[in-house]
Structures are given as C-alpha cells and as structure tokens.
Amino acid sequence: MSCMNHKHILQIKNLSVSFTQYEKGLRKIDLKVIRNLNVSVGEGELVAVVGASGSGKSLLAHAILGILPRNCDAEGNIWFEDELLSPKRIEELRGGKIVLVPQSVTYLDPLEKVGRQVRKEQDEESVRTKQEELFDFYKLPQNTADLYPFELSGGMARRVLLTTAMMESPRLIIADEPTPGLHLEAAKKAMSHFREFADKGNGVLLITHDIELALEVADRIAVFYAGTTVEEAPVADFQSVDTLRHPYTKALWRALPQNGFHPFPGKQPYAKDMPNGCPFGPRCPQLTPECEGNIQEQLIRFGRVRCIHAK
Amino acid sequence: MRLEAKGISFGYKKGVKILDQFQITIENHERVGIVAPSGFGKTTLCQILSGYIKPASGQVLLDGKDIYKIQGYCPVQMIWQHPEKAVNPRLRMKDIIAEGDGIDERIMDGLGIERDWLNRFPGELSGGEVQRFCIARALGKRTKFLIADEISTMLDLITQSQVWNFLLTEVAERKIGLIVVTHSNLLMERIATRQVVLSSEPAKSLLFH
Amino acid sequence: MNNTGSVTILQKYQRKRLNQRSQTLLVLAFGSIFLLAITVIGTLVGDIAITTNFTQKNFLPQIAHPFGTDWLGRDMLARTLKGMSISIYIGLFASVISAVIAAILGAAAATLGKKVDAVITWFIDLVMGIPHLLLLILISYAIGRGTFGVVVAVAISHWPVLTRIIRGEILQLKEANYIKIAGKLGQSKMKIVVKHMIPHVFPQFLVGLVLLFPHAILHEAALTFLGFGLPPEQPGIGIILSESMKYLSLGMWWLALFPGMVLMTTVLLFDLVGGSLRKMIDPHSAQE
Incomplete structure (x- = not known):
C-alpha cells in the first residue's frame, strides 16, 4: 500500500x-x-x-x-x-x-437558530458544553448560536458546518x-x-x-x-x-x-x-x-x- | 474601441454599496483582470459592464454610447460562471448556438466542440462542454468586448487551458477587449495584461495601471 | 484483509417490473379511456335515461339494472352516466374558461409592471379569501341559476391557483440567465416568448387545466345538489343525488350510493390523470 x-x-x-x-x-x-x-x-x-x-x-x-x-x-x-x-x-x-462537510450554507436549515442545529436539537448540559467548546475552538463568538443561517458570513457558515460535523467526534x-x-x-x-x-x-x-x-x-x-x-x-x-x-x-x-x-x-x-x-x-x-x-x-x-x- | 465605466455605484441593500464610484477604461486590445475577494460584487460589476444591470449611478459607455440603452445585439458580451444556467434546458445545443451572431465553424473547432454534441440537450453534456458552447455563442461577429466571469472554475485543468489558449488567440486576432474575473492568481497572471483590484473597505476601487 | 475477492453490494436499485414512466403512462391511458367512455356512453344513452316505466319501479340492483331503478322506473345506470357526462361537459367548459382566464391574468401580472401585478394579486387574494362554495352560490344566484349560471360561477371562481402558478413561472423565467442572455444576443421579445417562454409554461398550464377538472365537476355537483345549479329537467349528477336524498329514508340506498360512487371515481380519476401528467413533466420525478 x-x-x-x-x-x-x-x-x-x-x-x-x-x-x-x-x-x-x-x-x-x-x-x-x-x-x-x-x-x-x-x-x-x-x-x-x-x-x-x-x-x-x-x-x-x-x-x-x-x-x-x-x-x-x-x-x-x-x-x-x-x-x-x-x-x-x-x-x-x-x-x-464518518461525517460529511458539504459545500455551502444551503445545507443549514434556514428557520432554525445555528446553536440548536449544531446541537441537533439536544439541550443537555454536556452537549451544550461541547458546542460552546467547539465554537471557541473555531473562533466563533458564542452569540453565533443565537443567529439564523442567513446572518452568517461565508466564512462563519463554513465554520458552523465544521462544528456541526465535529459534535460527534468523528474519525x-x-x-x-x-x-x-x-x-x-x-x-x-x-x-x-x-x-x-x-x-x-x-x-x-x-x-x-x-x-x-x-x-x-x-x-x-x-x-x-x-x-x-x-x-x-x-x-x-x-x-x-x-x-x-x-x-x-x-x-x-x-x-x-x-x-x-x-x-x-x-x-x-x-x-x-x-x-x-x-x-x-x-x-x-x-x-x-x-x-x-x-x-x-x-x-x-x-x-x-x-x-x-x-x- | 473603448469601454468606459464612469462613476459606477451599486448596492442591493439600502445603504450598503458594493460598488462605489468605480472607474475603469478598457481599450479593445487590452486584457484586463479584475481581482477581489469573494462577495465583492465582481459578478455584479460584470453584469453592469455588459449592460444587464443599470447602475444606481454612473454610466458604462461603449465609444460614448450608453451600454444599458443599446438595443439588439450587444457588442459587449458576458460569459457566465454557471453554464447550466446560461442555456435553456429545453433547447438543443444547435439551437442554442444559433442564437449567437453567426458563429463560425472555426470557433467551434477551436473550442473543441464536437459536431455530434449539436443534437444533444444541455442535460446530456457535462458542464465543461456546455461552457464551450456558451463561450462560442458569445464570440459572434459583432462582439467587441468579452467579459469572462470565472468561466473556467467549472472546467478541468486541461479543458481550461484548451479554452483559454483559444480565447487568447481569438481576441488578439479580432481585436476584442477582454475582461477576466478569476480567483486563480496563476491563471490571472497568465491571461491579463493589466489587473484592477477591487479593494475591500470601504468598498472602493483602486486602479493600477 | 484487502483481497477478500468478494464485493459488498452497497446499494441495489429496486427496479419495479414496470418502470415509472410506463406506469404513469398506463395510469394516464386508463384514466383517459375510462373518462372518455363515461362521457361518450352518457351522451349516447339519450332517452333511456328519462324514460319512465312504472312496471319497474324501485328495483334493487340486479342484472338487468345494475344500479337499480328509481321511483319512476328509470334505469339508474343510464341516469348516472347521463348525469355524469353532463357534469363532465360543464366541468370541461368551466375549467377551460378558468384556465384561459388564468393564463391571461398570470401573464399580465408577470409582464405588465408592478401596478397591474398588484391589482391582479389583490384579486387572487380576494377570490381565494372567500369560502369557495359561498362564492359559487353567490355568483350562480346572481346570474340566475341554470346551466349558464353554474358554468359562469365555476369558471370565474377557479382561476386564482393557476394564475398564481403561471405568474410565478413567468416571473422566474424573466430572471433566468438564458433569457437575459438571449436579449443581449439581440433576440427579439417575440422570439424569446415563443422560443423560451411558451415551451416552458405550456406544459404546466396543461397540467393545471387537467387538475382544475375535478374541482369544477365537484363544485358543479355541489352547487346543483344545493339547488343553485342545473334545473331539475337536466339530470346532472347533483340533481340525481339531491332527489335521491328524499328516498334514502325509504331504504332506497342504491339511488344515492351508485351515482355518488361514480362521481367520486370520476373526480379521483381526473386527479390521477393530472397527477401523472405532472409527474412526467416535472424533471424532479421524471428520472425515477
């Protein structure tokens, strides 16, 4: 090989x-x-x-x-x-x-706040902490969680897609x-x-x-x-x-x-x-x-x- | 011939201008590259320069005539980034190319268009193949300026070099002015004789000669 | 580990024995033939439908009279077919008028500028805002009942949905890159309309027209049933149903059941035909 x-x-x-x-x-x-x-x-x-x-x-x-x-x-x-x-x-x-990071923001649900989407609608403390850590890691301000996808810039959207992928600790x-x-x-x-x-x-x-x-x-x-x-x-x-x-x-x-x-x-x-x-x-x-x-x-x-x- | 943009301003949202007092003059022997980060209205600028959009203020003049008011065949032709949107999916390729202004066999050969593609529908060809038709269609007899908006992002590298090599000789022979938008610096250096940088904040344009 | 030789099947496309396009065509052909048959036979039965025969009153369904006979000894099958064909004619007529109105208004709204668009959109909202049956009764009553009243009522109350579709399609087309490009290539407005717009909008218009049918028929029947529609001499399906109501309490269930079922079948068939037409035209489902 x-x-x-x-x-x-x-x-x-x-x-x-x-x-x-x-x-x-x-x-x-x-x-x-x-x-x-x-x-x-x-x-x-x-x-x-x-x-x-x-x-x-x-x-x-x-x-x-x-x-x-x-x-x-x-x-x-x-x-x-x-x-x-x-x-x-x-x-x-x-x-x-195994996770997919797609091309663009169109893969985000336009009607749901970013934070909830990243957490996949779960609100447990552990999930929330993980999401906050990931936001920190990818230099997304914590208030990004309360934004809707259309309010994100292109670069932020890409990082949001990435955090969504990282929530499950993929390989x-x-x-x-x-x-x-x-x-x-x-x-x-x-x-x-x-x-x-x-x-x-x-x-x-x-x-x-x-x-x-x-x-x-x-x-x-x-x-x-x-x-x-x-x-x-x-x-x-x-x-x-x-x-x-x-x-x-x-x-x-x-x-x-x-x-x-x-x-x-x-x-x-x-x-x-x-x-x-x-x-x-x-x-x-x-x-x-x-x-x-x-x-x-x-x-x-x-x-x-x-x-x-x-x- | 000369294409002149004078004091072009434009914005989609109130109070947010993506172009502010933009100036440019292009002669028909020049190949000008437009450089800007994504989201800075390059496509919008292309549409304004080729008369698709009326700027909020300012004018685009082709030898003194307002481009937006030209009726009939427009001597400034734009080639769009997404070929699949630039052709009617219900028409065969031969009908699509027939909309151009007397496209020579020579042009089709130069762009590597195979004759049996002519009877197909756009959906039966790849994006790169459809884009060759779009480029050919824009090279009609009366075309004096060509505006290429990221036309090769959808092409593989070999097709890209095929297409660009042909375009460069064609515009040189026919004295067609070329305006190129591409995010690839290497490609830009290869193609453009001069570059214009749309700088970021506050959406203002600088001119480098 | 790497050379197991065998290959894992990751996905197998479940092919139907009939591929979808044939299936859709089959449904389309079956539905159309059935509806055509009802219409033709209903037109041809002629006098049997109104011939009274007092020796054969109130028969239960039987071989000679599959749908039974009524209190005047009339054959219910003949009456039902006759009634249905009248309803189909009226439905056809009304939906064609409706569709033409929709085409004109839709195109006008999309092309004649913002003011015209605002007025037409306002009218769409107005008509859609009023409960359908109420509007139908109102119009048909105002015009003076009868066949004419029904046709007018159904025709001028069914255009809004299709108008909206056509308006939307044309607005979207106007923004399509290839249409803007055609303009810059010096193609005339007329040429663009004929070559680019009509071929795109017409199939949608056709589907919309077919899908108007079931509504038109159902509403005609409802209007007639309530006594605002066809006159009693014309055995529309609504008349048959409303007359049968009086005899239901006498246990003559077949008078209402069979005509009702034929009406339902017809309406569902039209819906099916329209639906399968749309499936074939719509690129999203065309490849399945």
Missing part, C-alpha cells in the same frame, strides 16, 4: 456506482459513472480526490455515506478502521464516526467541494481546520476540482478521470512531471498555468460511450493494443497507477 507506515482509516476497493436513467421514451439505460475506484486515507492524512466538475466525483462521497440517489446501484468494499462495512453499518457510522471527514470559488489564500485558510483535524491522527477525504488547492493542503492526491482514480500519488510527486506516473496526470500537470498552460486535445469520455480498457486510451500518446485489455492497478514508487506503461 502507498502509505505503509500509517494505519488506514478508510480504504475503498473496486467501488462502482451506476445510474439508471431514461434515454428516450421508455427505454432505460444503466450508466456506470464510477468504476473500480480505489482510494485510501491513512491516520493523520488529508487525501484529495481531484477531478473535473460534473465527472461524478461527488457520487464517491455519497457512496461512502450511503446517501446515493434511489436510482443507483453501488458495489465495492469499504473498510473503515479495518472493518469491512455493510450498508447497515455505513448508516450507523454516518454522522458519527473521518469527507469534504465535498468545501471551498467553491474561493481565492486560493482564503481556501487555504478554510482548509487549515481540516489540516489540524488530520494532524490529530484522523483522516480527511477532500473531494475537489481545484488542483491548486489540493497541491497546497493534501498529503496525497488521487486523480479522478472518467469515473475512476487513475493515479494516487504523494503530493511531492507533483513537483516535477517526471515523478508522475499516469499520462493523464502528466497532461494535467502541463496544463497548470505555472507549468506552461499546455492544452491537450480530446475530452473525457461519457459514461455512455466508454472505451474498452483504459479510459484515457483514445487521447493517450502511448496507446498500444494492450491498453484495451483489463488494466490492473500497479504500485510504483509509493504511488498507485492504472496504466500498463507507467514507470
């Missing part, structure tokens, strides 16, 4: 999610939006899953939390602290040991695009709380489209392409294109404004017309006939990659 000195908090193997959708009229089709996805989060780690918006990476978060839409099929093995999870167990852990935070449209500096600041949380021996899975942010805050980056993670690499490997493994990751690296801003032809394939074998095949300069076969994940220099040509 990629991080041998760590104990895993979360480990996902061969996760697949497919959608049932109407195509035209009464015909239904199955769209496999996530296929054979692997990712893991170790103790003290912040792992970023980076992919284009609308590529289905949010479904990863929803699958881990068991909150997929009804017209979905999902399968795959999820281990949480070495325990293989069943759907029922996922439901028990959700909101307790794993799944953050789905927690900093949409934020300036890099502001986003980094917002992410510092996640960093602190991870540094205490917990795990954070950050799902984002913002690779610049991921490069700044994450320990490892999993690159999401066409429904799967093509490469999982320590963040240090992103310093140079030579230490990266997958041709897509390399193309991604070259497309960064600071690395030349090089465009790359082609587009991500649809779930509907996915090529055989490697999803990157049609765009790949190294394409060979073997690429259309089954691509196994390989372990190379502490990173995992799904490419038969990777060195």
Whole structure:
C-alpha cells in the first residue's frame, strides 16, 4: 500500500456506482459513472480526490455515506478502521464516526437558530458544553448560536458546518467541494481546520476540482478521470512531471498555468460511450493494443497507477 | 474601441454599496483582470459592464454610447460562471448556438466542440462542454468586448487551458477587449495584461495601471 | 484483509417490473379511456335515461339494472352516466374558461409592471379569501341559476391557483440567465416568448387545466345538489343525488350510493390523470 507506515482509516476497493436513467421514451439505460475506484486515507492524512466538475466525483462521497440517489446501484468494499462495512453499518457510522462537510450554507436549515442545529436539537448540559467548546475552538463568538443561517458570513457558515460535523467526534471527514470559488489564500485558510483535524491522527477525504488547492493542503492526491482514480500519488510527486506516473496526470500537470498552460486535445469520455480498457486510451500518446485489455492497478514508487506503461 | 465605466455605484441593500464610484477604461486590445475577494460584487460589476444591470449611478459607455440603452445585439458580451444556467434546458445545443451572431465553424473547432454534441440537450453534456458552447455563442461577429466571469472554475485543468489558449488567440486576432474575473492568481497572471483590484473597505476601487 | 475477492453490494436499485414512466403512462391511458367512455356512453344513452316505466319501479340492483331503478322506473345506470357526462361537459367548459382566464391574468401580472401585478394579486387574494362554495352560490344566484349560471360561477371562481402558478413561472423565467442572455444576443421579445417562454409554461398550464377538472365537476355537483345549479329537467349528477336524498329514508340506498360512487371515481380519476401528467413533466420525478 502507498502509505505503509500509517494505519488506514478508510480504504475503498473496486467501488462502482451506476445510474439508471431514461434515454428516450421508455427505454432505460444503466450508466456506470464510477468504476473500480480505489482510494485510501491513512491516520493523520488529508487525501484529495481531484477531478473535473460534473465527472461524478461527488457520487464517491455519497457512496461512502450511503446517501446515493434511489436510482443507483453501488458495489465495492469499504473498510473503515479495518472493518469491512455493510450498508447497515455505513448508516450507523454516518454522522458519527464518518461525517460529511458539504459545500455551502444551503445545507443549514434556514428557520432554525445555528446553536440548536449544531446541537441537533439536544439541550443537555454536556452537549451544550461541547458546542460552546467547539465554537471557541473555531473562533466563533458564542452569540453565533443565537443567529439564523442567513446572518452568517461565508466564512462563519463554513465554520458552523465544521462544528456541526465535529459534535460527534468523528474519525473521518469527507469534504465535498468545501471551498467553491474561493481565492486560493482564503481556501487555504478554510482548509487549515481540516489540516489540524488530520494532524490529530484522523483522516480527511477532500473531494475537489481545484488542483491548486489540493497541491497546497493534501498529503496525497488521487486523480479522478472518467469515473475512476487513475493515479494516487504523494503530493511531492507533483513537483516535477517526471515523478508522475499516469499520462493523464502528466497532461494535467502541463496544463497548470505555472507549468506552461499546455492544452491537450480530446475530452473525457461519457459514461455512455466508454472505451474498452483504459479510459484515457483514445487521447493517450502511448496507446498500444494492450491498453484495451483489463488494466490492473500497479504500485510504483509509493504511488498507485492504472496504466500498463507507467514507470 | 473603448469601454468606459464612469462613476459606477451599486448596492442591493439600502445603504450598503458594493460598488462605489468605480472607474475603469478598457481599450479593445487590452486584457484586463479584475481581482477581489469573494462577495465583492465582481459578478455584479460584470453584469453592469455588459449592460444587464443599470447602475444606481454612473454610466458604462461603449465609444460614448450608453451600454444599458443599446438595443439588439450587444457588442459587449458576458460569459457566465454557471453554464447550466446560461442555456435553456429545453433547447438543443444547435439551437442554442444559433442564437449567437453567426458563429463560425472555426470557433467551434477551436473550442473543441464536437459536431455530434449539436443534437444533444444541455442535460446530456457535462458542464465543461456546455461552457464551450456558451463561450462560442458569445464570440459572434459583432462582439467587441468579452467579459469572462470565472468561466473556467467549472472546467478541468486541461479543458481550461484548451479554452483559454483559444480565447487568447481569438481576441488578439479580432481585436476584442477582454475582461477576466478569476480567483486563480496563476491563471490571472497568465491571461491579463493589466489587473484592477477591487479593494475591500470601504468598498472602493483602486486602479493600477 | 484487502483481497477478500468478494464485493459488498452497497446499494441495489429496486427496479419495479414496470418502470415509472410506463406506469404513469398506463395510469394516464386508463384514466383517459375510462373518462372518455363515461362521457361518450352518457351522451349516447339519450332517452333511456328519462324514460319512465312504472312496471319497474324501485328495483334493487340486479342484472338487468345494475344500479337499480328509481321511483319512476328509470334505469339508474343510464341516469348516472347521463348525469355524469353532463357534469363532465360543464366541468370541461368551466375549467377551460378558468384556465384561459388564468393564463391571461398570470401573464399580465408577470409582464405588465408592478401596478397591474398588484391589482391582479389583490384579486387572487380576494377570490381565494372567500369560502369557495359561498362564492359559487353567490355568483350562480346572481346570474340566475341554470346551466349558464353554474358554468359562469365555476369558471370565474377557479382561476386564482393557476394564475398564481403561471405568474410565478413567468416571473422566474424573466430572471433566468438564458433569457437575459438571449436579449443581449439581440433576440427579439417575440422570439424569446415563443422560443423560451411558451415551451416552458405550456406544459404546466396543461397540467393545471387537467387538475382544475375535478374541482369544477365537484363544485358543479355541489352547487346543483344545493339547488343553485342545473334545473331539475337536466339530470346532472347533483340533481340525481339531491332527489335521491328524499328516498334514502325509504331504504332506497342504491339511488344515492351508485351515482355518488361514480362521481367520486370520476373526480379521483381526473386527479390521477393530472397527477401523472405532472409527474412526467416535472424533471424532479421524471428520472425515477
């Protein structure tokens, strides 16, 4: 495994999610939006899953939390602290040991005061104390508890969402695009709380489209392409294109404004017309006939990659 | 051509101005980046500059003509941040692009629009693909200024560089003025020839030349 | 630990044997055929419904007369169908008028400026504020009862809800980015209305129209039942029910039960048809 000195908090193997959708009229089709996805989060780690918006990476978060839409099929093995999870167990852990920090304030109930929401309507002394401690910790004034969500600024709202998540002393935070449209500096600041949380021996899975942010805050980056993670690499490997493994990751690296801003032809394939074998095949300069076969994940220099040509 | 904003003030709430006496002049050979923290009315400013919103005071002039009063095709076109809201979900992509002002095949090729997308509905394409159409649609023959409001936040990096590389050559060739809003400093440095900073308190604008 | 080989099923989509869209279509087809059948048969039965036959008075339901006969020996099934078809016609007529009023007022409120909007909104509140039946009785009484009175009363008391929906939809559309963009791209107002607005509002209008039916029918029946509606010569379902009331105490339960059930079924079917139409149009439920 990629991080041998760590104990895993979360480990996902061969996760697949497919959608049932109407195509035209009464015909239904199955769209496999996530296929054979692997990712893991170790103790003290912040792992970023980076992919284009609308590529289905949010479904990863929803699958881990068991909150997929009804017209979905999902399968795959999820281990949480070495325990293989069943759907029922996922439901028990959700909101307790595993929590979701969503994108925006719209996830707060606009009609309820913030304090009560954070306490989940409980008023016992112990719960109240915990909420007050957390407010202190995240530098929220105590009177924030009496505000309604619309009275919060963007930054405060983010911290409120965070305290809500922390009330149950979780081990794993799944953050789905927690900093949409934020300036890099502001986003980094917002992410510092996640960093602190991870540094205490917990795990954070950050799902984002913002690779610049991921490069700044994450320990490892999993690159999401066409429904799967093509490469999982320590963040240090992103310093140079030579230490990266997958041709897509390399193309991604070259497309960064600071690395030349090089465009790359082609587009991500649809779930509907996915090529055989490697999803990157049609765009790949190294394409060979073997690429259309089954691509196994390989372990190379502490990173995992799904490419038969990777060195 | 020249786009001039004179003494623009605007606020959504009474007494709270998000823009106060904002001034800017842009020539059609320039690429201007607008920098400001989130929540400082960058999108509002874009809408004012492209004539969607009438400012509370002040004027936006395109070669001396008030932009808000221009009838018909507006030479200042804005590209919005959220492509899925900028297209009618009930129309096919070919009908959406047809609303533009004679969009060349060349533009569609440059933005990597594939021909079989034209018969699809927006819901059948990804956000990045729809955004390419929105960009193409704004590049009509009569477009003189292009206002890009965080147009690549929804795109993956490779698409982002594809789109921007094309846009930069296109605006240079056709002498279209470009106004860019992005939260990415690196992207801004890459694109803009000059940056304008909307400073915070008290919502006032500074000008850097 | 990692290579157990087996895969955990995390979620299985419970597919129905019929997918929802087919199911909805089926309900729609079934409901429409049933209602059409009532209307057509009711129109065609003609004289049987009013032919008296004193040798067959007060029959309990039986094979020859599934709904029994009344005190004049008339076949209750024929009468019920006839009555129902009259009610459906009136309902149809009244709801179409109502819907047209709603479309015009809704569009006017949304497009003709703040003052017009305020006036129309005020009227909506006014009409909705008065108890429905009271308003119906008032209007129908003022116009002078009869078929005309009922149609007018039902038509001009049922528009507010749909008006509100249409007004809201258009207001929301006007703020939609893609419509504002179309304007900046030099598209004419007319083109925007035809290409962007009507295709969006029309389906909602249609659903609203269908959902008006059950109300219109029920209120027509209620009005007639109370004696403010159709004249006794016209065997509307309300007339049948109110006449039957007098014979209930004589133990002739079938006179009221079957027509009542047919009325209820019709109303529920219309509701079902409207509901399934909406389900197919509404994008939130369309993918299930």
